[in-house]
Amino acid sequence: MDSKKDFFKDVFEVVRLIPKGRVTSYGAIAKYLGSAKSSRVVGYAMNASHSEKKHVPAHRVVNRNGMLTGKHHFQSPTAMEEALLIEGILVKKDVVIDFKKLFWDPAKELL
C-alpha cells in the first residue's frame, strides 16, 4: 500500500534473480508472490518493466507453455529469442526448448 507498484517491485526483483540460462513462467512468479491467480499482473509488470530504470531480464519469463508470447513487447520481436539464445537457451518457433528442464522455480530455488 506504500506503493501500488509493490507487486511490480517484487516481480522485478524475482525476475532479476533468474540465473542466466534459465527461464520461468508468469504463474510461477505469481505463485511465489502468493497469488497464483495474479499471473496476469506479473505479465503486466513486465510491460511496466520499461518504466523501470534497472534492466529487467523479461526475456527469461515466458508463459506456462514455454512460449514467448510477449516477444512482441520487446524492443524488437526477435530481441527475446536472441537474448535467450545468447544465454544458451534454444528457442524454436517462439517456444523454449527443454523449457521443463530450464525451468527455474523461485519457490524452490529461492526457498
Added chain:
DNA sequence: AATGTGACATACC
C-alpha cells in the same frame, strides 16, 4: 470516476 484491456492461469462446458 468508471470501463476496458492485458506479456496468464485455472476451471468448466
Added chain:
DNA sequence: TGGTATGCCACAT
C-alpha cells in the same frame, strides 16, 4: 479436445 468464462491487479483511455 478445445473454446468459453472467470479471477486477479494495475494501467490506459
